[in-house]
Amino acid sequence: MRDERIGLWMIVASLGVILVITGLLARQQVDLRREQARIQGVSLVRLLSQIPFERLVPGGGQQGPLQVLKYTSHPDFAYAAIVSQQGEPIAEVTAPGAIVPHVSIGAEPTSWLGQRRFDASEGSRSVREFFAPVLSADEVVAHVRIGFFDPGYGIVLKHTSFLGMLALPIFLLTPLAYLMIRRELRPLALAHSHITALLDGRAPPGVRLPAGALAEFMRSFNRFVSLAEQRFEQLQKEHAGLLTSSKITSYHKNRIESVLETLPYGALVLDEIGVVTYANSKLDSLLGVTRSELSGRRPQDWCQNPELLAFLARFHPGSDRLSRAATLDLVPDASKPQRLQVLAHPLVPTTAGVAIPGTLVLIRDVTAESLERMGQAEFVSHIAHELKSPLNVLGMYSETLLGEEGKSEDFRVEACNIIHDEVERLSSLIGTLLSIARIEAGVVSLDRQRVRLEEFLKDILDTMSRSDLCEDLNLTLEIPREFTPIYVDKDLLRVAINNLLTNAIKYNRKGGSVTLSAEEPEEAICICVRDTGVGISVDDRRRIFDKFFRAGDSETQAASGHGLGLTLANQIVELHGGRIELSSEPGEGSEFSIVLPKNPALLREPAAA
Known part of the structure; x- marks a missing residue:
């Protein structure tokens, strides 16, 4: 059924092509005959207009050039006429059935030469006329008019091209050929x-x-x-x-x-020629290159770091290709603290004697580890310095006591006091270090007890006021009479407040003041230590709770200290779920505020174990 429809369409298409070719041939012949009539008409008009008027219209019954036009071979010839300037015919020759139309000759010279068309009327055909003036002694004496019928549509075999005649039988044979092929x-x-x-x-x-x-x-x-x-x-x-x-x-x-x-590292798989076949999403944050920028490309097309590029090139095919794992410590940007570790592992082929199929590259961000190592080295350096100073003093006085100067009673009393102070300093340093280490190790558990804050703070301030450092300072306690009891680790919180008060006293000015206050807004308990001391600069505030950090100004450096008090105080407050806030201006003083949120652990007695 389908083949029959195709055959029918082939026949219909062949007939359609035949009709189109026939129409095109007819149109071509019409255009050709019109062009021939135009060429012949223009030529005849020019020729006749150049013949003297006396020869165009001879007298005595002689035949003029117009009579010759009767025998022209052009099939569309209509007429030829010589008319006066008023349009009256002087001589004319017409084809059978043709009439010379009457036309008034214009007075303007531009209307004497050209061509015009006379549309078909009842009983006549359309005519295209060519005209020109006839001159005698440079004066217009007549006009030549030659007309040709507008050719109609039709096919004249002698005017048909060979290819056109050849195409018709070919397309006529198509249906017949189809039927014969179908039969076979x-x-x-x-x-x-x-x-x-x-x-x-x-x-x-x-x-x-x-x-x-x-x-x-x-x-x-x-x-x-x-x-x-x-x-x-x-x-x-x-x-x-x-x-x-x-x-x-x-x-x-x-x-x-x-x-x-799912690896916590950036992972990159290179094939045997170094083209990236896989990259995980973590490489975007490590190298700043997306998966789409990596996939299907060699390292030299995406890697901007020459050190990393040279490292990866060692695993490309070649005589010096690495067949073992290698590591690279990389600093992507020297202006930033980021440190990366690149580990490249050649993939082991499963068949002996086969070349290495590729390389697995793992990229780790070791910035935290690097900073931790630096911190540990700095911590050891600080500890060594803090221990060395009192030990030097102890060694110096012990040697002096063994000499002649040690026989003096006054010197022995002075030496004993100094040795006692340095031992206390060492004991305080070691105790603080142990406390920080226990808190950081997570082995400290809070022993929460019910505390009446006004009595607790008053006892702390009274104890602190007996210190020799407070002789020239004014210590003040500001606290409401009624205060909600809280449940905290008394010993640890006392250490934190003592450290804040010690700093406020140590870095104060002569005749200054230290105020210990507490207030109870709706959502927290706030304990504040305010002083009128040297203050803290903006840059130092960012590191004030770091281990062993001390401000670099001369007044701070002149006072003794090891830079661990604020670190321990901050860790104790964080252990209670709170935070320490700092407000300070250089030369005007500082205010440290312990903020303890009013959560159930702070306000409710813990259940008995």
């Missing part, structure tokens, strides 16, 4: 139906066709179909195996990529 291909159509049935699993083993010219071909074709069927079954089995293998490979690939994606 009927056996193949029958074979096609059998092959379709065979592919659908409905055909018998062989294809039987009537004997004829195609019998031998069809026997060979039957054998071919049988072999193709066997091969097709084999390919189906192979395809099923490949599909299963592909699914397993894809599953393993997805698992490996999932593992690489």
